[in-house]
Amino acid sequence: MAExxxxxxxxxxxxxxxxxGAVFTVCEGCSGHGTPMPVIARAPPxxxxxxxxxxxxxxAAADSGQRIRKERERRGLSxxxxxxxxxxxxxxxxxxxxxxxxxxxxxxxxxxxxGVSLHEEHADxxxxxxxxxxxxxxxxxxxxxxxxx
Numbered sequence: 001m002a003e004x005x006x007x008x009x010x011x012x013x014x015x016x017x018x019x020x021g022a023v024f025t026v027c028e029g030c031s032g033h034g035t036p037m038p039v040i041a042r043a044p045p046x047x048x049x050x051x052x053x054x055x056x057x058x059x060a061a062a063d064s065g066q067r068i069r070k071e072r073e074r075r076g077l078s079x080x081x082x083x084x085x086x087x088x089x090x091x092x093x094x095x096x097x098x099x100x101x102x103x104x105x106x107x108x109x110x111x112x113x114x115g116v117s118l119h120e121e122h123a124d125x126x127x128x129x130x131x132x133x134x135x136x137x138x139x140x141x142x143x144x145x146x147x148x149x
Contacts, residue, residue, distance in 0.1 A: 005024040011027055067114075067118060072093075082110075085113055093110075
């Protein structure tokens with residue numbers, strides 16, 4: 001049971017009062033020492049909504065989780081063994097296998113250890129290698145009109 005913060009008496013009902021600039025939980029007798037404050041009823045805490053499944057990030061391949069799991073199983077490793085080998089937690093490995101974002105550093109560790117590619121190739125990199133058309137620029141899609149002076 002709550003107690004008055006001024007006199008220590010057990011409280012039958014909660015009252016708040018501002019006394020010398022500070023807000024206290026007080027009994028009926030001590031509430032006269034300050035300005036009464038409204039008691040704000042708080043709703044009970046709610047469980048957070050379940051997080052939606054999202055892809056592994058903008059740079060991760062859509063099937064990176066499957067690639068990780070297949071290679072790990074092919075090598076006969078448990079998630080714990082793989083996590084220990086790359087100095088990460090088992091939950092990070094599990095998240096990566098489910099396709100949940102784990103961060104670029106974790107993906108790079110998994111790529112190096114497992115010897116598989118987990119990143120999508122960007123259009124910029126493909127263009128530099130001559131394998132894709134150049135990305136569109138604003139000038140490609142906008143009609144430029146010159147001002148007449």
